[in-house]
Every structure is written in C-alpha cells, then in structure tokens.
Amino acid sequence: MTLSEPSVLWALLALPVLAALSMAARRPRHRVVATLRLWEKVKTSSPRPQRRWTDVTILLLLAAGGLALLGASDPGVRTSVEPGGEAVPVSALRPSPIVSASVSGEWLYVRLRDRGQREFLLKDVMNARVFAKVIPTGDEVLARLPSWSDSTGPLILETSDGEALLGLWPRPVVMLANSALASNSVRALTSALYGLALTDVTPDATDHSAVASLESWRVEAPVMVAIVSRGQGATMPSVVSGIGEATVSRATSFAAVEGFESLLNCPEFLAAASSFALPVEPQQKPLVWANHGSERHSVIALDPLNRAILVAPDFARKHANEAWVPELIALCIHRLTGRNLLDPMRYMLSKIPASSSKPLLTLAYASTDTESPLAPGIFPDGVINHTYESTAKTLPSFLKPQTPMTTTTHLDWIPLLAAMLVLFTLVGSDIAKKERARRGVASPTGALL
Amino acid sequence: MPELFPAPFLRRLEALPLRLAKTAGRAGDRSAMASWGGQSDEFMGHSAYSQGDDLRHLDWAAYGRSDRLLLRTFRPGQEQHTTITCDCSASMRVGEQGKLIFGLRLAAAIGQVALSGGQALSLRFEEREEALSPGTRLPSLLGVLNVAFERRGIQVLGRKVAEGHATSGRHVMILDGLDDPTTLRTRASGQSAQRSLTLLAVYARDEIAPRLSGRYRLEDSETGVNVDLDIGPNELASYGRELADHMEAWRVGAASCKAHLMTLVSDQDPTDVLLSGRQALGTLAHSTRRRA
Numbered sequence: 001m002t003l004s005e006p007s008v009l010w011a012l013l014a015l016p017v018l019a020a021l022s023m024a025a026r027r028p029r030h031r032v033v034a035t036l037r038l039w040e041k042v043k044t045s046s047p048r049p050q051r052r053w054t055d056v057t058i059l060l061l062l063a064a065g066g067l068a069l070l071g072a073s074d075p076g077v078r079t080s081v082e083p084g085g086e087a088v089p090v091s092a093l094r095p096s097p098i099v100s101a102s103v104s105g106e107w108l109y110v111r112l113r114d115r116g117q118r119e120f121l122l123k124d125v126m127n128a129r130v131f132a133k134v135i136p137t138g139d140e141v142l143a144r145l146p147s148w149s150d151s152t153g154p155l156i157l158e159t160s161d162g163e164a165l166l167g168l169w170p171r172p173v174v175m176l177a178n179s180a181l182a183s184n185s186v187r188a189l190t191s192a193l194y195g196l197a198l199t200d201v202t203p204d205a206t207d208h209s210a211v212a213s214l215e216s217w218r219v220e221a222p223v224m225v226a227i228v229s230r231g232q233g234a235t236m237p238s239v240v241s242g243i244g245e246a247t248v249s250r251a252t253s254f255a256a257v258e259g260f261e262s263l264l265n266c267p268e269f270l271a272a273a274s275s276f277a278l279p280v281e282p283q284q285k286p287l288v289w290a291n292h293g294s295e296r297h298s299v300i301a302l303d304p305l306n307r308a309i310l311v312a313p314d315f316a317r318k319h320a321n322e323a324w325v326p327e328l329i330a331l332c333i334h335r336l337t338g339r340n341l342l343d344p345m346r347y348m349l350s351k352i353p354a355s356s357s358k359p360l361l362t363l364a365y366a367s368t369d370t371e372s373p374l375a376p377g378i379f380p381d382g383v384i385n386h387t388y389e390s391t392a393k394t395l396p397s398f399l400k401p402q403t404p405m406t407t408t409t410h411l412d413w414i415p416l417l418a419a420m421l422v423l424f425t426l427v428g429s430d431i432a433k434k435e436r437a438r439r440g441v442a443s444p445t446g447a448l449l
Numbered sequence: 450m451p452e453l454f455p456a457p458f459l460r461r462l463e464a465l466p467l468r469l470a471k472t473a474g475r476a477g478d479r480s481a482m483a484s485w486g487g488q489s490d491e492f493m494g495h496s497a498y499s500q501g502d503d504l505r506h507l508d509w510a511a512y513g514r515s516d517r518l519l520l521r522t523f524r525p526g527q528e529q530h531t532t533i534t535c536d537c538s539a540s541m542r543v544g545e546q547g548k549l550i551f552g553l554r555l556a557a558a559i560g561q562v563a564l565s566g567g568q569a570l571s572l573r574f575e576e577r578e579e580a581l582s583p584g585t586r587l588p589s590l591l592g593v594l595n596v597a598f599e600r601r602g603i604q605v606l607g608r609k610v611a612e613g614h615a616t617s618g619r620h621v622m623i624l625d626g627l628d629d630p631t632t633l634r635t636r637a638s639g640q641s642a643q644r645s646l647t648l649l650a651v652y653a654r655d656e657i658a659p660r661l662s663g664r665y666r667l668e669d670s671e672t673g674v675n676v677d678l679d680i681g682p683n684e685l686a687s688y689g690r691e692l693a694d695h696m697e698a699w700r701v702g703a704a705s706c707k708a709h710l711m712t713l714v715s716d717q718d719p720t721d722v723l724l725s726g727r728q729a730l731g732t733l734a735h736s737t738r739r740r741a
Contacts, residue, residue: 028666028677034540034548034656035627036669036676038691042684043676045691 014418018065021422063421453550453598454557454591461720463587465558466565468724470505495519530618531563532571532644537597539670540625541651548651551715552623553594555649558719559621560590568618572597619645626650626712630695633702646708650699654716659688 033039454462495508498518511519533556541549560570560581570581572593579593622636637646661680668675678684696712703710713722 028664030666030668031661032543032668032670034543034625034653034670036667036672036674037627037629038688038695039667039676039678041691042687043678045687 018422453553453595458554461718462557462561465720465723466562469562494522496522530569530571531559532573532618532620533559533623534573534620535597535623536625536628538625540627543670544653544655548625548653548715549598551717551719552651553598555623555719555722557591557594558723561587562723564590619647621647621649623649623651626652626699627656627695630698630702633699633706637706637708646706648703648708648710650710650712652712652714654714657692657714659685661685
C-alpha cells in the first residue's frame with residue numbers, strides 16, 4: 001500500500017477529521033457563570049443521562065469512521081508492488097457488468113491506482129522505443145466502449161489528468177504488457193474486439209494466465225499471441241510449455257521473441273500479421289518509418305498488422321509541438337482510411353505538456369475498412385476541421401461521452417457514503433439546534449421585568 | 450473591558466436630576482424626586498426669597514397675591530442620608546458587560562440624584578466608608594466609583610456592609626441576583642429600623658434566558674468549581690423553573706428583612722431605570738415612603 005493511493009489518502013484525511021469532529025462534539029465548552037447553584041439543581045433534576053454516547057451524532061460519526069476504515073481496506077488499494085517484481089497484479093480493474101452484458105453505449109471503467117505498477121509498465125514502453133501503448137498515466141482511465149452493434153464507434157481512453165487516447169472501433173490494437181494486466185483487460189477488451197494480445201512474459205514469471213486464459217476468451221476473430229520475453233531466451237520453451245498447447249492452438253498465430261524491438265523483425269510475427277491484413281491495397285500498408293534530420297528512428301510506424309499508428313514516446317514528446325508530427329500521422333491515417341483526422345491528431349499530441357517527462361500516450365489506430373463509414377455521427381466531416389484548444393483538459397465535444405459513467409463498485413461508494421453521513425449528521429445537528437432554539441424556554445422572569 | 454463611564458452615559462447622568470424633576474412634575478407626583486432630593490412633599494410654609502435661592506421653589510401664586518417673592522418650604526424628610534452598597538465580588542464581573550458595570554453606573558445615578566437633592570451619600574467600602582457631603586460634585590462621586598472599578602479582584606464595596614452606621618435615611622444594596630437568598634437576613638442584620646432598605650437584584654440577560662446548547666463545563670466564578678452538563682431544551686426548562694423558585698426565595702427573603710426588592714437586568718440603562726417612574730424609582734420611592 002502506498003500513500004499516494006487515493007483511497008489511502010482519503011482514509012488518512014478522513015480519519016483525523018472524523019476524530020477531530022468527534023472530539024469537538026464531545027469536548028465541553030467552557031463557560032464561567034456567576035454561580036453554579038441553579039445549574040447544580042438542574043443537573044440533579046435532569047432526567048436525561050449526561051452521556052454523549054447516547055447522542056445519535058456520535059453514532060453516526062462512528063459509523064462514518066467505520067466506513068472509512070472499510071474503504072481503506074479495499075483490496076484494490078492495498079495491492080502493492082513487489083520490489084523488482086514483474087508480474088504485478090492489477091490493483092483494480094473492474095470491467096463494467098454492463099459491458100460484459102453487452103449493453104451498448106456504456107462504459108468500461110478501468111482503474112489503475114497503483115503508481116508503481118504504472119511506472120513499471122511505462123518503463124517497458126520506453127525500453128521498447130517503438131510502441132506507444134495504451135497505458136494510463138493518471139490514476140484512472142475511462143474507456144468508453146462503443147455499442148456492440150455499433151462496430152464503427154470510437155474507443156476513447158481518457159486519463160484522469162486529461163490525456164486522451166483514441167482508437168477506432170473495431171480496429172483498435174490494444175497493446176498491453178504485463179501478464180496480469182492482460183489477463184484482465186485483454187479479456188475485457190479483446191473478447192469483444194478483434195484481438196492482438198501482446199503478453200510480456202518474463203523468465204521468472206509464473207503467472208501465465210493472460211495467455212492461458214485465451215481458452216476462455218470469447219474470441220470470434222483471429223487472435224495472434226505474441227510472447228515477448230524481456231529475459232533470457234533460454235526460458236522461452238518453458239514459457240511456451242506453460243501456456244499450453246490448447247492455448248497455442250486456439251490462437252490463430254503465435255510468436256515468441258525477446259524484446260519488443262525483436263517483434264518487428266520476427267518473421268513469424270510479421271507473417272502472422274500479414275494474415276490479418278484487411279482489404280487494403282498492398283502499397284498502402286508497408287511498414288512506415290519516419291526520418292527526422294540525420295536521425296533514423298522507428299518513431300512513427302504502422303504496426304505489422306497495419307492496424308495501428310505507432311509513435312515512439314520519446315520522439316513524440318520531443319517533437320510534439322512541431323506541426324509535421326501530427327501531419328505525418330494524419331497522412332498515414334489518411335493513406336489507410338481515406339479520412340482526414342489531422343485535427344484529432346493535433347489535439348491528442350497537444351495534450352503532451354512540454355515539460356512532461358511522461359511518454360506520449362498515443363493512439364493505436366487503424367481502420368483499413370474503407371468500405372464502411374467511420375463512426376457516422378461521431379466524426380462528421382464538419383467536425384474534423386475543428387480546431388481544438390491545445391490546453392484543454394477535456395475532450396473535444398465529439399469525443400465526449402454521451403452518457404455519464406455509472407459503473408463502479410460498492411467500495412467506491414464508501415467515501416461518498418461516509419461523507420454524506422458526516423454531512424447529514426452536521427446538518428441534522430444544526431436543525432436540531434435550531435429546533436431547540438425555536439421552541440426555546442420561556443423566561444421565568446419575563447413577567448417580572 | 451468596557452469603559453465604566455463612557456461619554457454618552459455621563460451626559461445622561463448629568464442631565465438626570467433635571468430630567469427626573471421634569472418627569473416628576475409632569476406626572477404630578479413629587480414623591481419620587483422628593484424621596485431622592487432630600488425633602489418631603491409636605492408643605493410647611495413660606496420663607497422670604499433671598500438672592501441665590503432656587504427659583505424653582507418660588508411660589509408664583511403667592512407673588513401674585515402679595516407681590517412678594519416667597520419660597521415654598523417643605524417639611525424636612527427623614528431620609529436625608531443615602532447609603533449605597535454595591536457587590537463587587539467575582540460573580541458580578543462575569544461576562545464582558547458584567548453586572549458590576551451596571552451596578553456601579555446605577556450607584557452613580559442614584560448618588561447623583563441624592564447629592565444634587567441635598568442628601569449626604571455614603572459609598573461603603575469593605576475596609577472603610579467613603580462619605581460624600583451634600584452638593585458634592587459629580588466628578589468626585591465618579592472618582593470613588595472608578596476606584597472601586599479599577600481595583601479588580603478586590604471587594605471594594607463589600608457585601609458585608611449592611612451594618613448601618615447611620616440610623617436613618619435610605620440604604621440601597623446593589624446585589625448579584627443569583628446570590629443565595631438565605632443570606633439576605635444576614636446582610637440586612639444591623640439595619641436600623643429607621644432606615645429604609647432597598648435591594649436591587651441584578652441579573653445578566655443570559656442568566657435570565659440562557660442561550661446554551663450542547664455540552665458545557667460550567668465554572669463557578671467565585672469558587673472555581675466545575676460542573677459538566679449537557680444542556681438541551683429539558684435542561685433549560687429546568688433552569689427556568691429553578692430560577693423562578695430562586696426569585697421567589699429572594700422575594701420572601703426581602704420581605705423578611707422588610708426590604709423592598711427590585712429585579713433588574715444588567716443590559717438596562719441605569720438612568721432609564723431611575724426615570725422609568727413607577728416601575729423603578731417611583732416604586733422605590735413609594736416603598737420608602739410607606740416604610741417612613
């Protein structure tokens with residue numbers, strides 16, 4: 001458990017506040033009176049027990065404190081990162097029941113609260129230098145999944161700090177490293193999508209559930225399993241063995257390489273990728289490399305499946321403010337789809353702070369299906385040319401969700417419930433106080449004076 | 450701490466004798482002024498006017514009949530000596546606008562009226578008595594009271610001073626209304642039968658109608674004893690009943706001392722108390738007249 005986790009911070013903040021409120025409610029106010037003679041008689045004659053514990057205020061405060069403790073005990077919060085451990089379980093990744101029920105237009109609510117895990121994943125991205133992955137940089141990522149029936153909707157991921165990721169349905173290539181992450185999110189996403197599952201398997205990893213769980217996936221499209229090992233290749237056979245023949249046979253194609261860079265040079269992988277080729281003209285789907293000055297980097301590329309625009313994070317960060325970057329990306333998209341998405345590209349690249357050390361969260365985008373319209377109503381032609389404010393913290397209007405996010409878990413309500421209890425307690429106490437004041441006590445000397 | 454005698458109060462205080470005379474004249478009742486001014490309202494006769502005499506006492510009707518300037522003279526009253534005792538104990542100092550300030554201002558008002566009316570005035574200290582002769586000017590009176598006010602923590606004007614030195618006149622005791630009523634007889638002991646005794650019981654407004662709600666630690670201002678109490682509507686109602694009983698005990702105690710009792714609240718204006726006619730000074734005067 002790290003202190004930076006929101007729930008922990010909430011609990012750390014809430015408990016002292018609740019304790020202070022409770023103490024303040026119990027602490028008597030000091031008042032000097034001329035004489036205690038009358039008040040002593042009042043005390044002896046008062047039928048009410050002079051114990052604050054009977055006050056409903058304290059009970060409610062205690063209930064709120066209990067809820068705060070319960071919130072702090074959320075297992076999603078307590079998940080910690082093992083030092084040097086690779087197979088880090090996702091702290092909380094809760095596919096919406098609605099999504100799993102295939103209701104259209106709803107949200108998949110993804111929460112990645114563990115900063116350590118996030119950095120771990122980003123480190124992989126940086127090492128790869130090729131892939132810009134759909135990885136959250138904020139504490140939370142909201143993924144709006146389109147309707148099951150609407151096969152051309154956008155996939156929008158928005159991080160809590162306002163960075164937006166864009167993919168287009170049904171061709172987003174969701175690339176997720178880390179086996180456990182894949183075991184959850186790939187199941188949630190790829191089960192509905194055409195799938196490319198890249199699984200990062202380390203030599204000493206024991207959790208192969210991501211790939212192994214392919215057997216239980218509801219995959220209706222060709223699936224390629226690529227195992228990318230960051231360790232010694234000597235262990236690869238054991239990894240493959242651990243995955244199991246059933247899984248391998250379930251996958252349409254299979255590749256096992258060391259390192260992400262190797263993936264692009266892996267013949268099996270490229271061969272498998274070509275098998276996914278959708279009906280586009282051959283000349284429009286070569287792997288594209290971008291040169292900038294004298295440097296040659298695999299900075300912008302179409303992925304081997306011709307389904308994604310890949311932007312190297314460090315490159316994108318370096319040149320994010322240069323006009324040619326989004327133009328080049330848009331050109332690639334245009335070549336693939338015939339669609340002009342220059343402005344969305346500019347918008348997304350503009351989300352990168354100049355001083356940010358974080359890698360670009362770019363899109364995995366492709367749609368080679370030029371025969372079908374791209375998200376009608378969502379990308380009207382008139383919107384494409386819209387200029388978006390670079391500093392905007394929110395998505396442009398056409399990317400905004402149509403419905404508010406409603407999916408959450410019961411534990412997510414605990415802080416809110418506790419806060420409401422405290423609020424109701426305070427308000428109720430105030431109302432009771434006013435009621436007492438309203439009823440008042442008639443002055444016994446009113447007739448005398 | 451608020452100033453004891455702020456300028457607006459001083460202005461009202463200086464004008465008090467004249468306003469009191471006007472009020473009495475308008476009401477056709479000279480008893481109030483007479484009781485504080487040193488003369489009774491019993492007409493005794495005329496005396497020849499000489500330069501410097503008070504023109505207010507000229508009998509214009511006699512002048513019309515005899516063409517001579519005559520002064521109306523009245524029978525000298527018995528109450529020509531006023532003694533004021535003010536409780537300066539800690540209980541009178543509770544609160545920002547303590548009852549002590551009200552008590553001392555009230556003492557100043559009564560003293561001003563008495564002195565301007567030709568009465569002798571005694572302000573009783575615990576260790577000594579400060580006597581002011583008739584005609585003493587207001588600053589001297591205020592000086593004595595200021596000394597009492599400044600000597601905080603010292604019971605300057607003691608409460609054990611009821612043992613009268615004077616055998617006649619009026620004794621006004623300004624007391625904390627929350628004091629134990631059973632001590633009234635002790636306080637009034639030694640009181641001369643020829644002297645009228647008036648008890649002014651002073652309460653603070655929040656002692657009459659406490660605005661307390663919640664848990665309190667109440668500290669006795671004189672003993673320092675604490676009592677923790679949850680105060681709600683029931684407790685306030687109970688306090689009201691206890692206070693009513695307490696005030697009734699004061700009434701009984703005052704009656705046993707043959708003293709007249711007035712209940713005052715410290716947020717009143719002392720000069721208004723004296724000017725409020727029958728409710729305050731008038732009642733006080735009538736009481737003293739009956740006793741006389």
